[in-house]
Each structure stands twice: as C-alpha cells, then as structure tokens.
Amino acid sequence: MLGGRARGPRARGRPLSGEPLLEVRNLTKRFPVGGGLFGGAPGVVRAVDGVSFSIARGETLGLVGESGCGKTTTGRCILQLERPTSGSVLFEGRDLTTLDETALRDVRRRIQVIFQDPYSSLNPRMTIGAIVGEPLAVHRIVPEAAARARRVRDLLSRVGLLPQHARRYPHELSGGQRQRVGIARALAMEPALVICDEPVSALDVSIQAQIINLLEDLQAEFGLTYLFIAHDLAVVRHISDRVAVMYLGRIVEITDRKALYDDPLHPYTKALLAAVPIPDPEIEAGRPRIVLGGEVPSPLNPPPGCVFHPRCPIAVDRCRRVIPDLREVKPGHWAACLLA
Amino acid sequence: MALDRPLEDVVALADLTPERSVKDGVVDFVRHRPLGAIGAAVVLLNILAGVFAGVLAPYDPVATDYAAMLSRPSLAHWLGTDAFGRDVLSRILYGARTAMLVGFAVALVGATVGAVIGVTSAYFGGRIDLAIQRVMDIFLSFPLIILALAMVSILGTGLVNVIVAIMIPLIPRASLVTRSSALAIREMPYVDAARAAGYRHRRIILRHMLPNVMAPYLIMLTAFLGQAILLEASLSFLGLGVAEPTPAWGLMLRGAAVQFAETAPWMAVFPGLAISLAVFAFNLFGDSLRDALDPRLRTQ
Numbered sequence: 001m002l003g004g005r006a007r008g009p010r011a012r013g014r015p016l017s018g019e020p021l022l023e024v025r026n027l028t029k030r031f032p033v034g035g036g037l038f039g040g041a042p043g044v045v046r047a048v049d050g051v052s053f054s055i056a057r058g059e060t061l062g063l064v065g066e067s068g069c070g071k072t073t074t075g076r077c078i079l080q081l082e083r084p085t086s087g088s089v090l091f092e093g094r095d096l097t098t099l100d101e102t103a104l105r106d107v108r109r110r111i112q113v114i115f116q117d118p119y120s121s122l123n124p125r126m127t128i129g130a131i132v133g134e135p136l137a138v139h140r141i142v143p144e145a146a147a148r149a150r151r152v153r154d155l156l157s158r159v160g161l162l163p164q165h166a167r168r169y170p171h172e173l174s175g176g177q178r179q180r181v182g183i184a185r186a187l188a189m190e191p192a193l194v195i196c197d198e199p200v201s202a203l204d205v206s207i208q209a210q211i212i213n214l215l216e217d218l219q220a221e222f223g224l225t226y227l228f229i230a231h232d233l234a235v236v237r238h239i240s241d242r243v244a245v246m247y248l249g250r251i252v253e254i255t256d257r258k259a260l261y262d263d264p265l266h267p268y269t270k271a272l273l274a275a276v277p278i279p280d281p282e283i284e285a286g287r288p289r290i291v292l293g294g295e296v297p298s299p300l301n302p303p304p305g306c307v308f309h310p311r312c313p314i315a316v317d318r319c320r321r322v323i324p325d326l327r328e329v330k331p332g333h334w335a336a337c338l339l340a
Numbered sequence: 341m342a343l344d345r346p347l348e349d350v351v352a353l354a355d356l357t358p359e360r361s362v363k364d365g366v367v368d369f370v371r372h373r374p375l376g377a378i379g380a381a382v383v384l385l386n387i388l389a390g391v392f393a394g395v396l397a398p399y400d401p402v403a404t405d406y407a408a409m410l411s412r413p414s415l416a417h418w419l420g421t422d423a424f425g426r427d428v429l430s431r432i433l434y435g436a437r438t439a440m441l442v443g444f445a446v447a448l449v450g451a452t453v454g455a456v457i458g459v460t461s462a463y464f465g466g467r468i469d470l471a472i473q474r475v476m477d478i479f480l481s482f483p484l485i486i487l488a489l490a491m492v493s494i495l496g497t498g499l500v501n502v503i504v505a506i507m508i509p510l511i512p513r514a515s516l517v518t519r520s521s522a523l524a525i526r527e528m529p530y531v532d533a534a535r536a537a538g539y540r541h542r543r544i545i546l547r548h549m550l551p552n553v554m555a556p557y558l559i560m561l562t563a564f565l566g567q568a569i570l571l572e573a574s575l576s577f578l579g580l581g582v583a584e585p586t587p588a589w590g591l592m593l594r595g596a597a598v599q600f601a602e603t604a605p606w607m608a609v610f611p612g613l614a615i616s617l618a619v620f621a622f623n624l625f626g627d628s629l630r631d632a633l634d635p636r637l638r639t640q
Binding site for chain 1: 528548
C-alpha cells in the first residue's frame with residue numbers, strides 16, 4: 001500500500017461513489033453538569049443535538065462552527081471516545097454505538113484521528129519510531145520487528161519526515177513535524193476514515209498549507225475519507241467537497257462547497273462568510289458586513305424556537321416559537337432556516 | 341517530610357519535561373541544591389555500607405565476646421560493644437543492610453503498586469474509580485504506624501513480613517498522589533489517540549499513562565524510603581519487626597541499651613544517630629528532588 005505512487009491532487013467535482021462510508025443519524029450528546037451532592041440545580045449541556053449527515057467514500061466533509069458549537073464532540077462521538085446519548089453512527093454498515101469495547105477494537109483502526117494540538121497528542125515518553133510503530137505491532141499489521149522498522153521509516157518519509165526522526169522524542173521536533181508524526185501514526189493503521197480535528201489550527205500559516213497539501217496527497221494516494229473539523233472557513237473551502245455548518249450543537253446548513261460559499265442560505269453562514277477577511281484592501285473596505293450582535297447562548301439553556309434567532313438579523317416572530325428542521329431548500333442544499 | 345505537604349504540590353509535577361541529559365541534571369542538582377546533594381551523598385554512603393557490610397565490618401555482627409562486654413569506644417571497638425560484647429560499629433554497618441533492604445523493597449514495590457492502582461483508578465473513572473478510592477480511604481484513615489502494627493500482628497515478625505507490613509499502608513498514599521496526576525494525563529490527546537487506536541486497557545495504562553506520572557512517582561519513592569526506614573526501626577524497637585539476632589538499628593535501641601543507657605550510652609547513641617542521619621538524608625534528598633522536578637520552582 002505504501003509503495004504506491006501519488007496520483008496527484010484529486011480532480012475536484014468528480015462524482016463520488018454514492019454509498020456512504022459513514023452515516024451519522026440524529027446524533028445527540030448531553031453532558032450533565034452540577035447537581036452533585038451540593039452542586040445546586042442539575043443541568044444538561046446539549047453539546048450535540050440531533051446531528052445527521054453522511055460522508056461518501058473518498059469524500060471530504062468540512063465541519064465548521066465557532067468554539068463550543070459541538071463540532072469536536074461530534075468527532076469524538078464518531079470515534080466512540082465519547083458514547084453518544086442517543087442516535088447512531090453507521091460505519092461501513094455497522095452501528096458503532098451498539099458495539100462494546102472489545103467489538104470496537106477491530107473497527108477502531110479503520111477510523112483514525114488527527115488532533116489539533118501537536119504538542120499533547122504525542123506521548124512524551126515514547127520515541128517517534130515507537131509511536132508510529134506501536135499500531136503496526138498491536139494490530140499485527142507488520143508483526144515482524146525488522147519489517148516494522150522499515151515500514152515506520154517508509155511512513156515517516158511518506159509524511160515528509162526523515163527516517164532518522166524515528167529515534168527522536170516528540171519534544172525534539174517542531175509543531176509541524178509533530179503534526180506529521182500524528183498523521184503517520186493515523187496512516188499506519190491503514191484507516192478508511194480520518195477525523196481531522198482542527199489539524200492545522202495550532203500551526204503557523206506557512207506550515208498550515210504544507211499540512212493541508214500533505215493531507216490532500218495522502219487522500220489521493222490511499223483513497224482516504226475525511227471529516228475535516230475546523231473553524232477556519234478558508235481552509236475548509238480549500239479541502240472540502242461538502243461543508244456542514246454547526247451552531248449550538250446543530251447543523252444549520254449542509255451542501256456542496258461551491259453552493260455554500262457562493263450562495264449561502266442560512267443567515268449564520270452568511271455572517272460567517274462575511275467575517276472572512278479578503279486580502280484586497282479595496283474590496284475589503286467596500287464589501288457589506290454582517291455583524292452579529294450578542295454572544296452565543298449557553299448550551300445549558302438554549303433559546304426556544306430557532307437557536308439562532310436571538311442573534312439573527314432577519315428573525316421574525318415565528319422564529320421564536322418554531323424549531324426549524326434541516327430541509328432541502330434547493331437540490332442537495334439543506335438549511336435549517338424558516339425563511340430560507 | 342515530603343508526604344506531609346499538600347497533595348497539590350506533588351500533583352503539580354505531572355508535566356515534567358525530560359529535556360536535559362541525565363549528566364546535566366546531576367551537575368545542575370549538585371550546584372543548585374547543595375543540601376540535597378549532601379543528602380544524596382549520605383544516602384549513597386548508607387547504600388555502600390549496606391552492600392559492603394561484609395567487607396567493612398571489623399567483627400562478625402552476631403559474634404558475642406563476653407570478655408569485652410559493654411566496653412567503651414576504643415581502638416579495638418570504635419563505637420564500643422553491647423551487653424553481649426558484640427561490636428556496635430559492625431552491627432550498625434549490617435543494620436544499614438537491613439534498613440536499606442527494607443527501605444528500597446518497601447519504597448519500590450509500594451510506590452509502584454500504588455501508582456498502578458492510582459493510574460488504573462483514574463483511567464477507568466466512574467464507579468471503578470469510586471470503589472477503588474473508597475477502599476484506599478479506609479486504609480488512609482489509619483495512621484501509618486498503627487496499620488503497620490496491625491499488619492505485623494497478622495503476618496508475624498521477620499524481614500519479609502515487616503516489608504509487607506510497612507508496604508501495605510504506603511500503597512494507598514501512593515495511589516492517591518498518582519491518581520491525581522493521572523486524572524490530568526487521562527485527558528491528554530495522546531491517551532485519546534491510544535484509545536482510538538484500539539489498544540487494550542492494560543497497554544494504555546502501563547505504556548501511555550504510567551510513564552507520564554514519573555515525577556510524582558519518584559518523589560514518593562524517595563519519601564517512602566525515609567519513612568520505611570523509620571517505620572522498620574520503630575517496629576523493631578517495639579519488638580515487632582526484625583527479630584534478634586539480626587542486626588537492625590531499631591533492635592539495637594531496645595533491651596540492654598535501655599537498661600545500660602547511663603553507663604554505656606554508646607549502645608543507644610550510635611544506632612540512634614544512624615537512624616536519624618539516614619532518615620534525614622533521605623528526606624533532604626527527596627525534598628530537593630521534588631523541588632528540582634517541579635517546573636514551577638525550577639526557575640527560582
């Protein structure tokens with residue numbers, strides 16, 4: 001698998017196979033807060049509230065939203081690092097939420113994760129070689145030690161590191177290099193789906209592009225499917241085939257990349273896009289701006305009706321009472337807004 | 341003693357960064373913490389005395405010489421003899437062997453078992469954590485010496501039994517400290533990565549979490565050494581530890597040493613000094629090690 005040649009960046013817009021690799025249905029994760037022995041009134045945080053989407057094989061779905069909107073929790077629920085409160089996560093036809101730890105063990109190597117923070121995602125007490133080689137040994141992908149050392153070197157050079165890095169410890173590497181180690185570790189398990197949880201948010205802008213390009217090359221080479229979680233719309237626009245926008249634990253809009261950026265339907269998406277700076281002072285000065293008032297409401301006590309209505313520039317009275325479902329406003333373009 | 345400090349002090353050491361070579365670390369330690377270095381030197385002397393007692397001791401520690409009973413310190417018997425004419429210096433050197441054996445066995449096994457229990461407890465969390473910690477709380481509710489006494493009266497005297505008896509009350513203390521560090525480690529992305537990789541619990545606990553609570557572990561280890569030596573001496577003094585004629589510092593303080601305290605004070609003074617010096621040295625070293633490993637204090 002590793003010796004294969006890169007086919008170069010994947011052609012954009014080619015039809016993807018229709019069969020979904022991952023299907024998330026009505027995923028909900030609630031965290032109880034307070035209400036201990038002396039904790040006062042118990043509450044429930046609805047981190048993820050009825051999220052549904054699917055990802056086709058070879059596709060990249062971008063998941064965007066501001067901090068605390070539940071995008072990371074969604075990723076963790078797919079990985080079963082958090083057990084969802086309700087809903088199902090169908091991966092290759094199996095519902096992961098019904099599997100116990102033992103049954104999950106085999107599925108886990110098929111879904112891998114790349115974390116945001118390259119400093120805390122590598123065990124400081126293990127060498128790079130041990131970190132990348134461990135899954136090969138544990139899952140008996142390459143049981144023989146000498147062959148495993150070779151595979152580790154292959155993996156390291158595939159992600160742009162040197163074979164000598166295998167003997168180094170994480171603290172001897174830079175942030176970008178560490179993130180490459182994290183990618184090599186994920187790749188070692190030969191996964192089908194990779195959850196990229198803000199993989200470039202903690203890196204310098206110059207390094208971000210390198211990592212994004214690496215992720216794209218690897219996708220083309222190994223036919224990977226990505227769930228790409230980020231808060232940076234420019235990055236998501238570059239890498240995604242489709243984009244889902246989350247707000248307060250719900251998906252408010254999901255559609256093709258082009259449709260989302262050219263013709264956003266949900267007022268929240270419009271505001272997000274308007275906030276992306278344009279690197280041209282004249283256009284930047286002249287373009288219309290949408291400024292959202294107020295703060296994101298507490299997920300402890302979400303507003304009734306549409307969760308976005310307190311900050312929505314076009315909200316009408318009905319928005320305060322009716323919870324909008326995600327509906328197909330245009331073919332393939334779903335939005336959760338009564339007015340769209 | 342290090343263990344009497346607030347737990348947070350020890351707990352805050354979880355993110356020890358091993359960025360310097362061992363040699364640099366030792367040089368740094370000696371330069372910046374001379375007291376700790378003196379402690380370390382005395383500890384080293386104790387270990388050497390214990391290991392090489394057979395070579396260093398001028399007499400057989402159990403050989404009685406009724407012609408030289410209760411003789412005061414002289415060229416023949418540097419530290420005098422006891423009521424059976426046994427050479428005090430030789431008995432102190434061999435006593436160091438007993439003390440070091442008990443100290444290191446208790447500290448190593450106790451701290452390790454405690455650390456494994458603490459990390460396991462933190463890793464699983466929830467009800468398992470609750471159950472383990474309540475059992476630990478029961479042990480913690482007894483003073484060390486009382487629990488050790490109870491253990492000895494169950495197990496009986498003798499070297500191995502004394503080691504076990506002192507170890508048991510120390511285990512919950514070790515587990516408490518490592519658990520708090522491990523709770524923070526549990527939330528680290530590399531532990532999530534290990535879980536997402538489908539590794540077994542045992543591998544995650546032993547390979548990914550335990551090595552990362554090394555700093556509190558080492559500090560506990562050194563603190564336990566001093567405590568174990570003191571406890572062993574106390575038990576032996578009470579007649580519940582190592583049995584005669586095995587040379588042990590605590591044993592040398594009881595019996596005839598009390599009876600002849602005024603006429604032959606060397607019988608009690610020198611083993612007493614040995615105990616104080618050893619425990620003090622271990623604690624000096626342990627405290628300095630704690631400071632050296634604490635990133636918040638390192639810059640001062």
